Amino acid sequence: MATRKREAPPPAQARAGMKKDLPEQFRDYRHVWVFIELERGQVHPVSFELLGEGRRLADQLGVQLAAIVLGPPGEFTWHAVAEAFAFDADLVYLVEEPLLTDYRNEPFTKALTDLVAAYKPEILLLGATTLGRDLAGSVATTLLTGLTADCTGLDVDADGSLAATRPTFGGSLLCTIYTLNCRPQMATVRPRVMRMPQRSNKPIGRIIRHDWRMCEEEIVTKVVDFLSDGQSENVNLAYADVVVAGGLGLGAAENLRLIKDLARTIGGDYGCSRPLVQKGWMPADRQIGQTGKTIRPKLYIAAGISGAVQHRVGVEGADLIVAINTDPNAPIFDFAHLAVVADAVSFLPALTEAFIRRLAPANRLKLVN
Incomplete structure (x- = not known):
């Protein structure tokens, strides 16, 4: 005789079984x-x-x-x-x-x-x-x-x-x-x-x-002075309208200039995924994701980021997500609005140049190599 598997009760019923009357x-x-x-x-x-x-x-x-x-x-x-x-x-x-x-x-x-x-x-x-x-x-x-x-x-x-x-x-x-x-x-x-x-x-x-x-x-604690590291106050990723971020797909720390150039060209800020912070390529206040900053920009460009759940939690509120990755099966393509299957190191300079040409001459910015 087959034994019927017991189904879990609906959440409300399960809570009702645990809930006691509130103390007076x-x-x-x-x-x-x-x-x-x-x-x-x-x-x-x-x-x-x-x-x-x-x-x-x-x-x-x-x-x-x-x-x-x-x-x-x-x-x-x-x-x-x-x-x-x-x-x-x-x-x-x-x-x-x-x-x-x-x-x-x-x-x-x-x-x-x-x-x-x-x-x-x-x-x-x-x-x-x-x-x-x-x-x-x-x-x-x-x-x-x-x-x-x-x-x-x-x-x-x-x-x-x-x-x-x-x-x-x-x-x-x-x-x-x-x-x-x-x-x-x-x-x-x-x-x-x-x-x-x-x-x-x-x-x-x-x-x-x-x-x-x-x-x-x-009160045991006394406020003596406020000291700044000179960097954190300039990082406002959470409230930037445009964010460009890089991941391990950039291949080397020197390639981070590619996301900085693009961010500067389009008037945005820049960040990274957690592995880059762990490698020491970027400071922790630039990290985007569950253990970093949660962002909600109008435009988010992710270059060489695979899109693990931890990263998704921090970016899925963006109005438009553009993902660049060589792997067509990268998880980030599951929630990106636009997918570009390409090498970010080759694609980012071309994208930056395209934005420069598109912008009005008076608004063009000179890139710093």
């Missing part, structure tokens, strides 16, 4: 929160991307979208408040305190966890930046709740659970993670994974000031 202290948690990242005079654009995603989730749940602004008293903090409303926040929770002038883990963790304890959000979203990753881990640990890091997708299921999707097993699979029995449900999202929402002229709305105090003596 979590049952009145409501609304979607987005942490607005401020650092050294700037609001990180990922905050606005998350407000767009948070708006969608809040509308699905029928709750409010709140922005969290932690910063020093002054014009810059209020500019961040105004920008949060311009990107469709319903209200802003504001903590103004001189100790929050520069990011330090201890005061920011204390301020954010105090806000959560006082106002009880159901979902809390942060950017997966250097600052956001540090803060999110500390807050989740302090609150004893779950955190799904580096998400590529967020949604709300029929039962109201946050479905946070992220790559796993080196990027070969996508898994969806749920925080079933704790609140808030926390997730971080990398810059440029979500689309930038349209900015509106929405006026400043409801602001809830939270009176929070902490003594400098309670």
Whole structure:
């Protein structure tokens, strides 16, 4: 007699079997929160991307979208408040305190966890930046709740659970993670994974000031100075409209000038796949992919890049992907919009020359060999 293979239950049923009733202290948690990242005079654009995603989730749940602004008293903090409303926040929770002038883990963790304890959000979203990753881990640990890091997708299921999707097993699979029995449900999202929402002229709305105090003596970390390597500040791959990137198909480090020449000719920026960083041919801040930068340009030209899943995760949001590779079966051709089967080392100079001829004479740039 044949034995019938038992089928796995649908995800919702499987979760229902694991889910317990929320403890009493979590049952009145409501609304979607987005942490607005401020650092050294700037609001990180990922905050606005998350407000767009948070708006969608809040509308699905029928709750409010709140922005969290932690910063020093002054014009810059209020500019961040105004920008949060311009990107469709319903209200802003504001903590103004001189100790929050520069990011330090201890005061920011204390301020954010105090806000959560006082106002009880159901979902809390942060950017997966250097600052956001540090803060999110500390807050989740302090609150004893779950955190799904580096998400590529967020949604709300029929039962109201946050479905946070992220790559796993080196990027070969996508898994969806749920925080079933704790609140808030926390997730971080990398810059440029979500689309930038349209900015509106929405006026400043409801602001809830939270009176929070902490003594400098309670904080171990001290900010002495800011040092720059002179390079990282010039790399803005994540927000470039045109990106040219090279991979192992370029054959040698000296051939990287070919992608730099093309990028300069068409007014773009340049990057690379992970193997080139591992070989020391390019710095890590030029790496594109799951463990590097996520980009969403209007045009992406990939030269000599095979297109492994780890790389695909970082570029599939591009409007137009042009792939150049000698292997007609390269994985990158599965998701590229235009495929060029050719040797990138031979093809790139010809493509650069074609762009130079196409451009108006006044806009032509002299190549540096």
